[in-house]
Amino acid sequence: MTKHVAVLMGGFSSERGVSLRSGEACAKALESQGYKVTRVDVGRDVAEVLPKLKPDVALNALHGPGGEDGIIQGVLELLRIPYSHSGVLASALAANKDKAKLIMAAAGVPVAPGRVVSRFEAAGAHVLPPPYVLKPVAEGSSYGVFIVQEGTSHPPQELLRPDWAYGDLMLAEKYIAGRELTCAVMGERALGVIEIKAAGGGWYDFEAKYAPGGSIHELPAKVKENIYQLVQDLALKAHRALGCRGMSRTDFRYDDRPGGTGEIVVLEVNTQPGMTETSLAPEMAAYAGVPFGELVKWMVEDASCDR
Numbered sequence: 280m281t282k283h284v285a286v287l288m289g290g291f292s293s294e295r296g297v298s299l300r301s302g303e304a305c306a307k308a309l310e311s312q313g314y315k316v317t318r319v320d321v322g323r324d325v326a327e328v329l330p331k332l333k334p335d336v337a338l339n340a341l342h343g344p345g346g347e348d349g350i351i352q353g354v355l356e357l358l359r360i361p362y363s364h365s366g367v368l369a370s371a372l373a374a375n376k377d378k379a380k381l382i383m384a385a386a387g388v389p390v391a392p393g394r395v396v397s398r399f400e401a402a403g404a405h406v407l408p409p410p411y412v413l414k415p416v417a418e419g420s421s422y423g424v425f426i427v428q429e430g431t432s433h434p435p436q437e438l439l440r441p442d443w444a445y446g447d448l449m450l451a452e453k454y455i456a457g458r459e460l461t462c463a464v465m466g467e468r469a470l471g472v473i474e475i476k477a478a479g480g481g482w483y484d485f486e487a488k489y490a491p492g493g494s495i496h497e498l499p500a501k502v503k504e505n506i507y508q509l510v511q512d513l514a515l516k517a518h519r520a521l522g523c524r525g526m527s528r529t530d531f532r533y534d535d536r537p538g539g540t541g542e543i544v545v546l547e548v549n550t551q552p553g554m555t556e557t558s559l560a561p562e563m564a565a566y567a568g569v570p571f572g573e574l575v576k577w578m579v580e581d582a583s584c585d586r
Contacts, residue, residue: 281313281314281315282314282315282335282336282579283314283315283316283317283332283333283334283335283336284309284314284315284316284317284334284335284336284337284338284579285317285319285329285332285334285336285337285338285360286302286305286306286309286316286317286318286319286337286338286340287302287319287321287325287337287338287339287340287341287346287351288301288302288303288305288306288318288319288320288321288340288341289302289320289321289341290320290321290341290342290343290345290346290351291321291322291323291345292341292342292343292344292345292346292347293343293418293422293444293445294342294343294422295343297342297553298340298341298342298343298346299320300553300555301340301342301553301554301555301558302318302340302341302554303318304554304555304556304571305338305340305554305575305578306318308571308572308575308576309338309575309576309579311572312572312575312576314579317332317334319332321341321345321346321351325351325354326354326357326358329354329355329358329360330358334360335361336360336361336362336363336579336582337355337360337361337362337363337582338362338363338575338578338579338582339351339352339355339362339363339364339551340551340554341551342551342553343418344374344417344418346551347370347373347374347549347550347551348370348371348374348375348417349366349367349368349370349371349374352365352366352367352370352586353367355584356584356585359584360584361582361583361584362582362583362584362586363525363526363578363579363581363582364524364525364526364527364550364551364578364586365521365522365523365524365525365527365550365586366522366524366585366586367586368522369521369522369523369524369550369586370550370551372521372522373521373523373527373547373548373549373550374417374550375416375417376414376416376417376450376547377395377416377448377450379521379547379548380393382520382521383517383520383521383545383548385520386516386517386519386520387516388513388516388517388520388545389513389542389543389544389545390544390545391412391452391453391455391532391544391546392452392453393407393411393412393450393451393452393453394406394407394450394451395416395448395449395450395451396448396449396451397447397448397449398438398439398443398446398447398448398449399438399439399447401413401434401435401438401449401451402434402435402436402438402439403434404433404434405427405431405433405434406434406451407451407452407453409427409428409429409430409431409454410426410427410428410429410454410456411426411427411451411452411453411454412424412425412426412427412451412452412453412454413425413427413434413435413438413449413450413451414449414450414452415445415446415448415449415450416446416448416449416450417446417448418445418446422445423443423444423445423449425437425438426454427454455532455534455542455544456532456534456536456539457532457533457534457535457536457539458474458500458502458532458533458534458535459474459475459476459530459531459532460472460473460474460475460500460502460510460530460531460532460533460543461473461475461528461529461530461531461559462510462511462513462514462528462529462531462563463514463526463527463528463529463552463559463560463563463564464514464515464518464523464526464527464528464529465525465526465564465567465569465574465577466525466581467515468567469511469512469514469515470511470560470563470564470566470567471498471499471500471563471566471567472498472499472500472502472507472510472511473496473497473498473499473500473559473562473563474496474497474498474500474501474502475494475495475496475497475559476494476495476497477494477495496559496562498562498563498566499566502533502535506533506535506543509543510531510533510543513529513531513543513545514527514528514529517529517545517548518548521548521550523548523550524581524586525578525581525582525586526552526560526574526578527548527549527550527552528548528549528552528559528560528563529545529547529548529549530545530546530547530548530549531543531544531545531546532544532546554575556571561574
């Protein structure tokens with residue numbers, strides 16, 4: 280019998296557009312593999328929509344709040360629809376950058392020092408000595424992120440905008456200079472390590488992530504073999520510490536500048552990494568011999584409840 284897969288996409292977070300692209304890529308790949316696919320643009324009525332569709336499996340291609348933070352996972356558990364990626368607790372923990380850091384640090388994963396502040400406090404005065412990073416506690420795709428450079432006279436005033444949409448809690452972290460590295464985990468296997476460079480220089484912001492040609496992915500990353508192995512080990516360690524399942528992707532900073540600290544720090548774990556054919560996690564899977572169609576099929580076959 281042909282398996283019926285509901286591809287959950289869109290949603291109502293600031294990452295809706297990214298999710299629609301991920302979902303469409305996954306849906307097409309599954310159709311080419313012979314699955315029956317229903318594309319579900321997730322709204323707040325999803326708990327009424329899914330029982331009528333009666334899918335065998337839900338492939339979660341949502342990003343951001345509502346799709347990546349344990350909420351949709353809880354709905355799927357209640358409905359007893361097997362689903363991909365991480366479960367309720369791991370999703371909720373990883374989506375809260377501050378809580379995730381506490382868990383990872385307790386497991387021996389290096390993280391950047393920092394603290395949680397309100398956006399109003401962060402806008403009023405420097406909450407850490409510059410340079411430092413301000414990021415919303417529960418957003419992804421670099422939305423609402425500021426790098427406060429050394430010598431900056433005052434913190435970002437955009438935090439006070441009346442249309443600010445990224446929550447009132449910000450994580451202030453010491454800025455770690457150096458390279459941006461990332462490593463995906465597929466099941467219990469750490470894949471290759473990519474170095475990400477913004478094509479125009481500067482940092483890996485939303486534009487660099489998603490604009491055509493906005494970033495350069497160097498796979499395998501040109502780092503020493505022991506560093507490459509350490510990044511893989513830490514990605515797997517972070518994945519396990521948070522209780523992740525299926526596919527995750529862990530982002531790092533590595534300070535190998537002349538006279539730098541040499542430190543490797545985990546920035547965050549993404550439990551719902553981008554899933555277009557050119558996204559980072561599928562690129563790492565392809566490098567490991569798992570083409571996009573096979574990867575999406577693996578996610579469907581790996582799906583379960585009680586994750």
